[in-house]
Amino acid sequence: MELIEVKNCYKIYKNGVTALADFNISIKKGDFVFIIGHTASGKSSLMKLLYREEKPTKGKVYIGGIDVTKLRNRKVYKLRRKIGIVFQDFKLLNKLNVFENVAFPLESMGIKKTEIKPKVLKALEMVGLKEKIHSFPNQLSGGEQQRVCIARAMINNPKVLICDEPTGNLDPETSKEIMKVIDNINKEMGTTIIMATHDKDIVNRMKKRVIVIEHGVLAGDYLKGKYKANESI
């Protein structure tokens, strides 16, 4: 069994919308995978199944051999400590500075201050934001804010980094820089990356494995470098 397995998953929301239908993927440890598709094709729904924000209506989701669909709601935090999550809208706490934002997951776990500091500094160094530790989110550019999020997501050294359109709010230049950071994490730490996007330039340039969703159905699974985006995404 691979690190991540999605098996025969259906996601039908309460309002009757079918976001995913009979979905199957399997992702190896250390892989870098793009999930692409139009808006409302079901990318975020797939991501939510992975970090167990939603349960599939039918089917199984395995992360590291564990069936996360069986995970009780109040145990979900254990999974979240093993995976990092990055969003389009950053989700930073505006009243905390950069250092405190990155330290936040460790603080809430009750880790000692003296242990927190080196970890936070290391994470911030990895995303190239060490000089701005005292700034607050509203004093940072979009790209810088996203770096803070990546540092926070990586603070527990997760095996998997889930990114839901991390460059969706950023200009092409900044997007490139963010992709460089994510690529580095994949190469240097061996972290498995799963990234939803509809930025065809990024997908074309990076030449990674590409999974295509159309209307909630798996429409293609291209090995590293085999995918060539056309105009439609």
Added chain:
Amino acid sequence: MKVFRILVRNIKSAFKSVIRNFSLSFASIICTTITLILVSIAIIITANVNNFTKDLENDLTIMVFLDRNASIDDANIIRNELEEIKNVDSISFESKEDVKNEMKNESEIFNTIMDSWTEENNPLQHEFSLKVKDATIIRKTANQIKKIEKVDSVKYGEDIIDQMVNIFSVVQKATIGIVIALILVTAFLISNTIKLTIFSRKNEIEIMRLVGTSNVVIRLPFLFEGFILGIIGAIIPIVITIYGYMIIYEKTGGYLFSSMIKMIKPFNFVFQVSILLLIIGAVVGMISSYRSVRKYLKV
């Protein structure tokens, strides 16, 4: 150590939140204060009524009158039988002679009339007066005594006593009902306050959940916040309880309604009530906040 660090961090954040959402916290503290004052009044009334009813019950006496032809020996046998009855606490006996002498001492007229009475033609009766252990079954005990041979009649002021005991038990039940209703109102108010502070921190909770904070830890600051609100809300009621009760006690001399109801002494009573208010405030605060976070936690 880990638990301790988490606690300290969350107590700090709870205090910050109370101050940051000051107007909201203030509103719920005021509500808690008003409710706890009413709760305090209800508790004081209940406790005093309870105390008074107990006093009354302790004073209940059963009078047992023997047949006119009963001798002192008969009386001794009856005494033994009375001692067998479980609910009988203490027994005291007055013979015809004792009663006669007592009455003679009371007035000159009795004195001259009764002088002529001898042991044989004394129309008075030997009598026992009994204290009971449990006043609620006094009627049963009285009936039991009536069946004993050579017992003429049994009296315990049944009508008045029964009525009094009934009225006070109704008053007591009503006050307990009011106390419970008021506590529920407080819980509702605090829970609404916490819901609003939670709403203003919805983002924070979402982020906490995403980065792997356990539900227990997410709840902590709100639990502390409810606790703090409850405790602060109890301060004024406690002050009012202590001074208010002491002043009333002093002004009335410890008796209400022309010395019919004896009040409970202020010490330690006021402190017991204060501690109760503090506990009610804290517990109600914590429970209501615990319940209001639920919705955002997916538990």
